[in-house]
Amino acid sequence: MSRVGFISLVYFACFGIPAQAQTIPRYDVASYCQQVADVSGGSAMIRNGCMDMEQQAYDVLKPVWSQLSGTSRNYCDEVARVSGGSYSILQGCIEMETDAARSPRSFEY
Incomplete structure (x- = not known):
């Protein structure tokens, strides 16, 4: 393995x-x-509605995914996977993270 390849592997392994x-x-x-x-x-109506919601969320996220911060992408992917892998949950998480980043809080003594 080349030195650059090894450094990249260590970086990705350490930082996840x-x-x-x-x-x-x-x-x-x-x-x-x-x-x-x-x-x-086992409702077919619920399954179909879920599929529609997941497709809509995926369609919204796909074109903007690479423009989102890496921290938000990684964190929200983990959140969405905990639920079993949901684009709707991923989208909601991304929206909340984006809103929170726009409105940082401060602490005052």
Whole structure:
């Protein structure tokens, strides 16, 4: 392994930054939506609604994903994966992180 390759590997391993951070994550939406539907008795209506919501969220995020901060992308990807991989949750997290970054808080004594 070259020195540059080794340094890159160590950097990514230490900081947990995925090599494909610029590419929107891929979730198993069909499985996620089936789990959501199963909670409500296996409703086809719930599954289809979930699939529509996931598609809409994905379509909003895909063109802007690489422009988002790496910190927000990584954090929100982790949040979305905890739920089973949801673009709707990913979108909500990104929106909250973006809003919070625009309105930093200060502490006063």
